[in-house]
Amino acid sequence: MNEGRKWWALAAVGTGVLVSTIDGSIVNIALNTLVQAFASNLNVVEWVVLGYLLTLVCTLLIMGRLGDMYGKRRTYLIGFALFTIASLLCATAPSIVALIGFRVLQGIGAAMIQAVGPALPVTAFPARERGMALGAIGSFVAAGILIGPALGGVLLQYIGWEAIFFVNLPIGVLGWWLTIRSISPDHTTRPGQRFDLIGAVLMAVTLFCLLLGLTEGPLWGWSDSRVIGLFATSLIGGILFVWWEWRHPQPMLQLRMFRRLAFSLNLLAALILFLGISFNLLLTPLFFQLVYQFDLQRTGLMLMALPIALSLTSPIGGRLSDRFGPRVLTIVGLLVTGCALLGLSTTTPVTPPLQMLSFLILLGIGVGLFQSPNNSTVLGDAPPEALGVASGLLAVVRTIGQTGGIALAGAIWASQIFALNGGPVTPLTAAPPPILAGGYDVAMRVAALLAAITIVPSLIGGYALQRQIAPARPPVAD
Numbered sequence: 001m002n003e004g005r006k007w008w009a010l011a012a013v014g015t016g017v018l019v020s021t022i023d024g025s026i027v028n029i030a031l032n033t034l035v036q037a038f039a040s041n042l043n044v045v046e047w048v049v050l051g052y053l054l055t056l057v058c059t060l061l062i063m064g065r066l067g068d069m070y071g072k073r074r075t076y077l078i079g080f081a082l083f084t085i086a087s088l089l090c091a092t093a094p095s096i097v098a099l100i101g102f103r104v105l106q107g108i109g110a111a112m113i114q115a116v117g118p119a120l121p122v123t124a125f126p127a128r129e130r131g132m133a134l135g136a137i138g139s140f141v142a143a144g145i146l147i148g149p150a151l152g153g154v155l156l157q158y159i160g161w162e163a164i165f166f167v168n169l170p171i172g173v174l175g176w177w178l179t180i181r182s183i184s185p186d187h188t189t190r191p192g193q194r195f196d197l198i199g200a201v202l203m204a205v206t207l208f209c210l211l212l213g214l215t216e217g218p219l220w221g222w223s224d225s226r227v228i229g230l231f232a233t234s235l236i237g238g239i240l241f242v243w244w245e246w247r248h249p250q251p252m253l254q255l256r257m258f259r260r261l262a263f264s265l266n267l268l269a270a271l272i273l274f275l276g277i278s279f280n281l282l283l284t285p286l287f288f289q290l291v292y293q294f295d296l297q298r299t300g301l302m303l304m305a306l307p308i309a310l311s312l313t314s315p316i317g318g319r320l321s322d323r324f325g326p327r328v329l330t331i332v333g334l335l336v337t338g339c340a341l342l343g344l345s346t347t348t349p350v351t352p353p354l355q356m357l358s359f360l361i362l363l364g365i366g367v368g369l370f371q372s373p374n375n376s377t378v379l380g381d382a383p384p385e386a387l388g389v390a391s392g393l394l395a396v397v398r399t400i401g402q403t404g405g406i407a408l409a410g411a412i413w414a415s416q417i418f419a420l421n422g423g424p425v426t427p428l429t430a431a432p433p434p435i436l437a438g439g440y441d442v443a444m445r446v447a448a449l450l451a452a453i454t455i456v457p458s459l460i461g462g463y464a465l466q467r468q469i470a471p472a473r474p475p476v477a478d
């Protein structure tokens with residue numbers, strides 16, 4: 001691929017990642033509007049969000065495997081087309097049930113985009129520039145997180161809820177054109193490939209039950225029979241999935257990939273870190289609104305600091321990892337992230353908001369420095385024939401970490417509020433600001449501890465990667 005074409009390829013992938021990330025967050029701000037538009041209730045309308053996210057996560061590895069089997073470019077183009085058509089159907093949905101169904105279809109398209117998207121720059125860019133390319137993809141993700149709620153608010157205020165889906169149409173057409181123009185056609189696939197349908201079903205059921213249990217556990221109660229049943233089904237499904245994959249001649253997930261220390265340990269590092277930074281995603285907006293008493297607009301402006309810092313730092317982190325190696329950058333990123341979370345844990349009701357803002361910026365810098373080289377290590381150590389599955393695994397790990405982290409953060413925050421208050425308080429948000437701040441501080445210290453724990457697998461994984469690379473270097477002449 002020539003020098004100019006690889007940048008067009010990056011733009012094509014970035015467009016897909018951007019639009020699918022925006023769509024994961026843009027609908028959140030429209031839930032109340034949808035309740036009124038369809039004369040429904042929040043318990044039903046929330047499935048407009050849950051249906052998309054659960055479908056996305058449960059089909060990511062499936063789409064990654066299909067990309068490895070039948071071609072990543074082909075899978076990416078089909079996903080873009082499906083996502084765009086589903087967006088049009090969502091905008092014209094006649095009922096809330098139809099809207100939920102079309103969002104599931106949209107989630108399948110987004111899974112195809114996100115599963116193989118990050119693998120395309122890996123094949124388009126030389127190995128020495130892989131970190132930079134993945135860093136740029138991280139910037140598109142951060143931009144999508146940043147743009148989604150703000151764009152959704154403007155469209156809802158001045159046009160209507162349909163516009164949050166119509167806006168995907170021109171982006172989808174642009175992404176399709178860029179992909180056709182810049183991504184090289186797939187090579188001929190190997191004959192005799194078979195899709196592992198039973199493994200795909202077992203994995204989808206396992207992830208669905210796990211994520212639904214983590215999502216609804218705080219609402220239904222962790223001792224609720226439905227939550228226990230979901231977790232039990234997830235555990236049984238996971239065991240059956242591993243048993244089946246070990247015995248299948250062409251498994252959907254090659255479990256032997258996890259024998260590669262750099263691959264498996266850096267995936268574990270991503271999971272632990274996303275558990276930790278999810279504490280910030282849940283609790284910091286609540287701190288701004290309940291402790292500082294900020295309105296929604298001011299809260300939104302403050303929260304923009306982290307994704308802006310992340311989007312600016314990701315490509316820098318990727319370029320530095322190409323030059324100095326990923327191991328140093330991931331450790332530096334984790335140290336910065338831990339310091340930022342510790343800084344947030346010192347916040348009280350009288351702490352200047354600018355101090356909290358500075359720690360949010362520092363947190364974005366730390367995550368940006370970690371994420372690009374870590375992803376580069378995972379994809380660089382994956383077998384070439386399984387890049388789609390490896391790319392999907394990164395997205396699955398991120399989502400499980402975020403979902404589990406939010407549930408854990410809520411539980412820790414609530415328990416600390418009860419302890420500081422001397423007993424339960426209903427609703428939880430009615431506790432006095434100093435008590436709310438005290439619960440926040442403890443939760444952020446736990447998040448900082450998780451960031452510190454992440455250093456262990458990251459360090460060992462980086463060392464394992466270094467040992468793999470060393471034998472390939474030519475000996476030094478005497």
